Amino acid sequence: MKKTILLTGATDGIGFEAAKKLISKGHTLLIHGRNQEKLEQVKHSLSQLYSQANIETYIADFSKLADVQAFAEAVKKQHTKIDVLINNAGVFKIPHPITDTGLDIRFVVNTLAPFVLTQQLMPLFNSTGRVINLSSAAQAPVSLDALKGLQMLSDNAAYAQSKLAITMWTVHLAATLGAEAPSIIAINPASFLGSKMVKEAYGSDGKDLGIGADILTRAALSDEFEGKTGKYFDNDIGNWAAPHPDALSEAKNRELVNVMQEILSKHASE
Secondary structure (H helix, E strand, O other): OOOEEEEOOOOOHHHHHHHHHHHHOOOEEEEEEOOHHHHHHHHHHHHHHOOOOOEEEEEOOOOOHHHHHHHHHHHHHHOOOOOEEEEOOOOOOOOOOEOOOOOEHHHHHHHHHHHHHHHHHHHHOOOOOEEEEEOOOOOOOOOHHHHOOOOOOOHHHHHHHHHHHHHHHHHHHHHHOOOOOOEEEEEEOOOOEOOHHHHHHHOOOOEOHHHHHHHHHHHHHOHHHOOOOOOEEEOOOOEEEOOOHHHHOHHHHHHHHHHHHHHHHHHOOO
16 A cells, blocks of 8 residues: 655655655655755655656755744645654754754754654544654653753763653653554664764764665554554664663653643744
8 A cells, every 4th residue: 555654854864765765665755854956856866766756845944843833734735644754854963053042953853843743743644654753772861951952962962862852752642642643653773874964973984874764664664563652663683672761751751741842832933
């Protein structure tokens, strides 16, 4: 069965490699990026790979939550049903990591933006749908002050905390939504893959991006991921695993999501 799949951060890295795999299988692909020209180039490249490709492009800067809201509204205007959402877009190292409103961009892009997008698009899913959240082997206890923009973090710390945070809200949302909700899964696509992000962070070419693209494709389409809501898949070991212990604490997950909701009530329109 052909699916409608929304993939964020699709213009390079793991996202672009996953887009090529998904479009080659004949699925309708909604691709997101920050730059319109680059999006159109990617659409053209994908169309060259598969002549019958059905591709839509959406532009949004995930460091601006108002852009994320507008992105969700644009998708809802075009679609009444989405089968898979892959929250792949992310950042690690950027020159100026604080937004104009004082939030840490690493948390905004890696944690808050996918949360907003997922919540806004939830009415488009049924119980067979899937939300795939990009986590990481790098997971560190979340400073709620840093999440609020009250504490400055290093690139490594902000990234690791933002990736635990997306894992925590994955577990929380899966536990609180009803049986008719889609499966919500967190995935470490594998450590030190050769993305632009890894090269900028570590100066290393990294491992084959296809490793990450393969697991995202499997997570989107394979029966092995059916009904695994709230679980964490660690592609470094190629199996389901326990995330950081904080993500297994109902109280900590709830506290995190409550703080996220407070932040979004103040900043969602910015």
